[in-house]
Amino acid sequence: MKWFQLSLGPLQTNCYIVYNQKKNCLIFDPGEEPEKLIKFIKEKDLKPQAIMITHAHFDHIGALDDIRDEFEIPAYIHEKEAKWLIDPALNGSQLFMLGKMVRMKPADHILTSEGKMSVGDFSFNVYETPGHSPGSVSFYFEDAGFVVSGDALFYGSIGRTDLPGGNHEQLLKSIHNKLLTLPEETIILPGHGPETAVGSEMDSNPYLHGF
Incomplete structure (x- = not known):
């Protein structure tokens, strides 16, 4: 299993396409x-x-309906942010997009808990990693050795927590109790910036020391 990374939009949000040998x-x-x-x-x-959504901030969902309609596929999101898809005040577009309101159709499937999950040919683990936003989730592909972490953990940094529903202490707990428990060689695919690895962030991320 492999992935492509595309940085999209003015905030250069990372979209990941995870694919297998059958494409x-x-x-x-x-x-x-x-x-x-x-x-x-x-x-x-x-x-x-x-389509899997790590969290429903506007810069992560802006092309959702176009992609969903083009390929006739379902979208998945955590229940705590299901309403964010249709509400510009919650997804941040009302505040940051200078008049361009982001409103998407409701998700087709709602994630309500952590654990193993299968979608089509793909099996992975869902981890609730709130803090950047209340419904943030990470998707861990154990056999392939990578995790799609959204805006929880970045190369040398962590997600911002000054937006509605953000909580700095909760984010640090999510990182330490979920992401940093993965094998150190696990590749982290973040919502912005370059990929990194669990071990690298344990050693050198200044936001994670002293917690």
Whole structure:
């Protein structure tokens, strides 16, 4: 199993396309530029099976409906942010997008708990990792050795917690109790910036020391 990373939109939000040998794929956080994303998927001859949302801030969901409609696939989101898809005040677009309100259709499937999950050909673990936002989740592919962490943990940094529903202490607990318990060689695929690894962040991330 492998992945492609596309940085989309003015905030350069990372969208990940996780695919297998059959070219079936899952799309994580289609944040912006749907035409670019659709073109990429078709050029690579990939077959999308679902859209997975790590959290529902506007820069992670802006292309959701275009991608969902183009490939006729379902979208998954945590129950604590299900309403954020349709509410610009909750997803942040009302505050940050200068008049461009982001409103998406409701998700097709609601995540209500942690644990093992299968979607199409893909099996993975869902971890609740709130703090950046109350419904943030991370998707861990144990056999392939990587985790899609949204805006919880970055290379040398952590997610901001000054937005509605953010909680700094809760975010640190999520990182320490969930993400840092994964094997140190696990690749972290964050919502912004370059990929990193669990061991690297344990050793050098200044936000994680002294917690």
